[in-house]
Amino acid sequence: MNTTLITGASSGIGEAFARRFAALGRNVLLVARSEDKLVSLCNELGRINSIRAQYVAMDLSKPESPARLFEETERRGLVTDTLINNAGFGSMGEFTRLDSARELEMIDLNVKALVDLTYRFLGPMRARKQGTIINVASTAGFQPVPFMATYAATKAFVLSFSEALWEENRPHGVHVMALCPGVTETNFFEAAQIQKPPGRAEQTPEDVVDTALRGLARGKSHIVSGWTNLLMIESERLVPRSFVVRMAGRVLRPYFGDGNKETTGSKDTKE
């Protein structure tokens, strides 16, 4: 049974992907830790669309999870023709004051799980000469971001990795694309107990999914969601990289620098 696998589908952008793909008549396999949310979303999607909605509740930051998830799709007889690597989280603050275990967990989820899942599902897609992989990066992946150093670096990885795989896999019928949202109205900021970056226009998760579908239709290697975000990224290309980093530092230091200890937490509220 052909299926779209979406990680981080219990809220935000992943949930919007689940709703859209189900509405397009695609069977979905939803993955996140919050089983209660996945159960109710699957029930709703299965009821209103003529599709099969299934879930796997798991913590993808655990090293064994991607292999377990792949085996579970095989056991259920699912053909994953679309993989959306969306699960991720961030932190904000002075790097030395953040929880190091949490920073490493971020790399495990945002980078390691994404690479592992891409590797496992890409092989069969290439064998079938058909498939789509959307890796959710961020506008934060285009430049280093002081006070979001680890998060921005994970997203730079996702962007670079996806663009390289886009080129490698074009002749093999598989489309790999990085999706780069800017600030989006989701649980992202609450989950990480961080403030939204000041002065940035927000998009809805549905806007971001619209962008992704446009990117797929155009065969893009990456796509930035929102024209103000695109304008910002394009304009940053025109000035030295060090200038961009210093400007970002100047904007964020009053919120997250040494002078503002209250706003530097990255404590996880989910587990």
Ligand SMILES: NC(=O)c1ccc[n+]([C@@H]2O[C@H](COP(=O)([O-])OP(=O)(O)OC[C@H]3O[C@@H](n4cnc5c(N)ncnc54)[C@H](OP(=O)(O)O)[C@@H]3O)[C@@H](O)[C@H]2O)c1
């Ligand atoms: N919101 C923004 O402004 C923004 C901007 C650029 C990029 N992004 C990226 O967009 C993606 C989706 O985030 P969002 O904005 O939609 O935030 P969100 O509402 O917090 O959604 C994050 C999703 O990831 C899941 N998740 C978190 N940790 C997990 C783990 N260890 N194992 C499995 N699933 C996990 C969460 O579900 P559970 O808690 O149930 O596990 C949830 O479904 C992320 O990669 C994020 O970096 C967001």
